Amino acid sequence: MDTTLLIFLLVVVVLFVIGFLLLRHYEKQNNNAARRLKLAAQPYAFIGPVLILLLLAFGWPLINSFIMAFQNYKLTAPNAIRFNGLDNFQKLFDDSDIWLIITNSFVYVIVSVLGQFLLGMILALALRRKFRGRGVYQALVFLPWAFSAFVIGLIFRWSFNGEYGVINDLLVKMGLITEKIAWLGTPGLSLLVVILAMIWMGVPFFAIMILAALQSIPADVYEAADMDGCGPIRRYFAITLPYIKPTIIMTLLLRTIWIFNSFDLIVVITGGGPANFSQTLPSYMYTKAFSSYDFGLAAALGVLLIVILGVYAVFFLRVTKYNKAGDF
Amino acid sequence: MFRKLLAILLVLMLTVPMALVSAESVSLRFIDVSPSPARQEYFEKTFAKFKEETGITVNYESVPWDDAANKLTVLGTSNQLPDVMTTWAGWLGQFTSAGWVRPLSPYTKGTEDQYADTVTKLVWKGENELYGDTYTVPDGMMVKGVFVRKDWAAEEGLDLDPHKGWTYAQYFDAVYKLTNKEKNGYGTSFRGARGAFDPLFVYLQSFTGGKAYADDGKALFNSPECVAAYKTWNDLYLNSAAPKDAINWGFIEMVDNFTGGLTGTLINDSEVAATCIANMKDDQWMVMPMPKSDVDGKIYNTVNSPYAYSISTHSKHPDEAWKLIEFLTRPDNNIEYCKLTGLIPIRKEVGDDPFYGPDGYYATFMQQINDPAMVVPCAFGPFSYTDMHQGMMHEEMQKYLLGRQDAETSLNNVAKELETRMIDYLAANPGSKVEQPKGLSD
Numbered sequence: 185m186d187t188t189l190l191i192f193l194l195v196v197v198v199l200f201v202i203g204f205l206l207l208r209h210y211e212k213q214n215n216n217a218a219r220r221l222k223l224a225a226q227p228y229a230f231i232g233p234v235l236i237l238l239l240l241a242f243g244w245p246l247i248n249s250f251i252m253a254f255q256n257y258k259l260t261a262p263n264a265i266r267f268n269g270l271d272n273f274q275k276l277f278d279d280s281d282i283w284l285i286i287t288n289s290f291v292y293v294i295v296s297v298l299g300q301f302l303l304g305m306i307l308a309l310a311l312r313r314k315f316r317g318r319g320v321y322q323a324l325v326f327l328p329w330a331f332s333a334f335v336i337g338l339i340f341r342w343s344f345n346g347e348y349g350v351i352n353d354l355l356v357k358m359g360l361i362t363e364k365i366a367w368l369g370t371p372g373l374s375l376l377v378v379i380l381a382m383i384w385m386g387v388p389f390f391a392i393m394i395l396a397a398l399q400s401i402p403a404d405v406y407e408a409a410d411m412d413g414c415g416p417i418r419r420y421f422a423i424t425l426p427y428i429k430p431t432i433i434m435t436l437l438l439r440t441i442w443i444f445n446s447f448d449l450i451v452v453i454t455g456g457g458p459a460n461f462s463q464t465l466p467s468y469m470y471t472k473a474f475s476s477y478d479f480g481l482a483a484a485l486g487v488l489l490i491v492i493l494g495v496y497a498v499f500f501l502r503v504t505k506y507n508k509a510g511d512f
Numbered sequence: 513m514f515r516k517l518l519a520i521l522l523v524l525m526l527t528v529p530m531a532l533v534s535a536e537s538v539s540l541r542f543i544d545v546s547p548s549p550a551r552q553e554y555f556e557k558t559f560a561k562f563k564e565e566t567g568i569t570v571n572y573e574s575v576p577w578d579d580a581a582n583k584l585t586v587l588g589t590s591n592q593l594p595d596v597m598t599t600w601a602g603w604l605g606q607f608t609s610a611g612w613v614r615p616l617s618p619y620t621k622g623t624e625d626q627y628a629d630t631v632t633k634l635v636w637k638g639e640n641e642l643y644g645d646t647y648t649v650p651d652g653m654m655v656k657g658v659f660v661r662k663d664w665a666a667e668e669g670l671d672l673d674p675h676k677g678w679t680y681a682q683y684f685d686a687v688y689k690l691t692n693k694e695k696n697g698y699g700t701s702f703r704g705a706r707g708a709f710d711p712l713f714v715y716l717q718s719f720t721g722g723k724a725y726a727d728d729g730k731a732l733f734n735s736p737e738c739v740a741a742y743k744t745w746n747d748l749y750l751n752s753a754a755p756k757d758a759i760n761w762g763f764i765e766m767v768d769n770f771t772g773g774l775t776g777t778l779i780n781d782s783e784v785a786a787t788c789i790a791n792m793k794d795d796q797w798m799v800m801p802m803p804k805s806d807v808d809g810k811i812y813n814t815v816n817s818p819y820a821y822s823i824s825t826h827s828k829h830p831d832e833a834w835k836l837i838e839f840l841t842r843p844d845n846n847i848e849y850c851k852l853t854g855l856i857p858i859r860k861e862v863g864d865d866p867f868y869g870p871d872g873y874y875a876t877f878m879q880q881i882n883d884p885a886m887v888v889p890c891a892f893g894p895f896s897y898t899d900m901h902q903g904m905m906h907e908e909m910q911k912y913l914l915g916r917q918d919a920e921t922s923l924n925n926v927a928k929e930l931e932t933r934m935i936d937y938l939a940a941n942p943g944s945k946v947e948q949p950k951g952l953s954d
Contacts, residue, residue: 262588
């Protein structure tokens with residue numbers, strides 16, 4: 185077993201043993217204090233096992249990836265693994281494609297999240313009132329959320345195939361284009377296809393979450409607004425939106441992080457091509473790790489991702505005043 | 513009494529299975545990196561025969577080709593490699609430097625005369641030059657050819673005779689003539705994605721006499737003539753002799769679009785013949801030899817094995833593993849395997865099979881490997897280039913195809929990186945020499 189992993193496990197075990205011994209020590213010294221301490225320690229004892237599992241499953245890989253970010257860690261040269269300072273970060277920013285990839289990442293996230301949010305909101309508002317066949321309709325529109333990203337990726341890859349794809353066929357038959365479009369082979373369009381797939385897949389998530397929030401708004405608030413002569417637009421902005429604001433903030437935050445981290449659709453649909461024009465930071469990280477086997481560089485990219493997402497989460501929660509959301 | 517009985521029972525429970533295990537025959541792990549139902553059936557059937565003859569059990573494992581490099585790399589780093597592996601020649605630099613494969617010379621020494629010249633004079637000679645020993649036994653041999661839509665060529669009045677061959681200039685001309693966008697037909701299955709640099713590299717080497725580097729490690733394939741050749745090659749895509757989507761095409765897309773009727777030519781290995789036999793009518797396709805160099809008239813063509821059997825250093829039963837390789841490459845088994853997978857057998861004893869004769873599907877391939885004008889150009893190098901092969905090589909080409917950089921920059925970027933690695937390799941391995949092109953007459 186890896187020595188650093190052993191040390192990590194040892195530290196966790198030692199901390200627990202010290203905690204236990206301290207508890208026993210206080211128990212012997214003062215019964216009342218011991219009882220109070222015991223009570224105070226109970227929640228930690230309950231969450232202890234889960235905490236250990238979390239530390240092992242997430243803490244250890246996280247620490248290890250930080251360490252790898254400062255190492256020459258290539259699986260193609262397993263005998264030459266050593267610390268190399270900031271070389272991986274230097275290499276990362278010397279990469280001529282890195283700014284293209286960072287730009288792609290932001291375009292991919294912003295357009296996908298906005299598209300999903302707007303369409304999800306419209307869908308939720310449409311499904312709010314009862315109508316005939318709502319259940320069936322709801323089941324159908326929520327279906328993409330149940331599909332695996334791999335399946336969705338294949339559907340879009342084949343639909344947008346330049347020669348045999350159904351999209352080109354439809355566009356030609358409708359007279360909108362005369363020449364077939366190489367969707368997956370043209371810079372800009374290849375990223376657009378991935379974004380469309382991501383929007384299609386994620387709309388149901390926003391719809392489900394917003395619909396649940398909408399249904400929790402008390403009906404009497406709307407009745408009072410009606411009596412006050414409040415119009416639909418005012419009603420939406422003065423009642424609906426403030427009520428569902430916590431849900432919107434949380435779903436936007438979560439989806440942004442999820443989409444920023446996701447690479448499965450990109451790998452399946454375009455493989456990041458052509459020439460990295462549909463590559464984002466996570467898909468590039470995946471490529472560096474599992475195509476080039478440069479785990480050090482991939483870990484450096486991972487650290488960059490953590491920093492970007494960390495800054496984003498703090499900034500987003502502050503700007504949206506999440507703590508005060510839902511207060512009336 | 514009860515306690516005594518219980519104790520005896522416990523002892524028996526512990527010792528009998530152990531005794532049974534120790535008496536059991538050796539069990540080997542075998543991994544196939546290019547699985548298909550037909551291959552799996554063949555291997556399992558052959559392993560059953562092997563067990564009957566030797567008593568050695570072989571457990572079949574497989575990993576899809578697209579994940580194979582990852583899987584073997586992970587298994588290698590965790591010391592879990594199976595006893596016998598099918599490996600690809602391009603991984604050998606990585607595997608030998610990591611110490612994952614066992615030298616096979618103690619087993620192959622003295623048996624060289626049983627193998628075809630392509631094995632001894634090309635594969636093994638190359639491995640010995642690059643890695644200092646023999647590390648693999650090819651599963652079969654393959655050589656590249658140009659698959660052509662015979663019916664399209666006839667419609668265009670092209671006179672294609674495999675015996676006469678053709679030059680690159682004639683090949684490019686044929687590709688343009690076979691392009692008919694009105695009929696939704698393109699001249700070539702252009703490779704724009706992973707592996708795109710492989711056939712291009714061979715074409716560039718037709719201007720360097722088959723060499724890749726000078727003796728001091730400097731790259732030779734980015735000379736002005738090579739840059740011009742680079743442009744000519746990529747003009748096939750830029751001048752619409754290939755679909756625009758071809759910028760993303762790898763092996764599967766190239767073959768599918770040729771057999772599916774979208775493209776008129778395909779440069780690929782003889783293994784594709786099996787797919788053509790299965791999916792096309794005989795009057796629809798033919799194979800032309802690789803074009804002759806416009807400079808010296810020689811045919812520069814790669815001869816290699818798609819996969820080769822190797823023994824991992826993690827194997828606890830190397831002798832039994834070698835027995836398995838011997839069995840798999842025994843003439844009767846090898847020819848059955850080669851017919852199934854579209855390869856040329858590796859043993860001399862099976863060279864006269866009618867399947868590989870002048871009227872067989874493999875006639876053009878056999879003609880090439882017996883042609884004294886054929887030269888096997890040098891590989892990218894003895895160092896690990898997996899990362900470049902999976903990314904930089906085709907990405908640089910794609911940037912040129914998309915007009916994001918000029919041809920010189922594109923080719924020079926790849927050449928510079930390979931040159932750096934070659935020079936580093938020479939410096940790190942005193943006494944090592946730059947690989948030279950090889951012919952069967954050498």
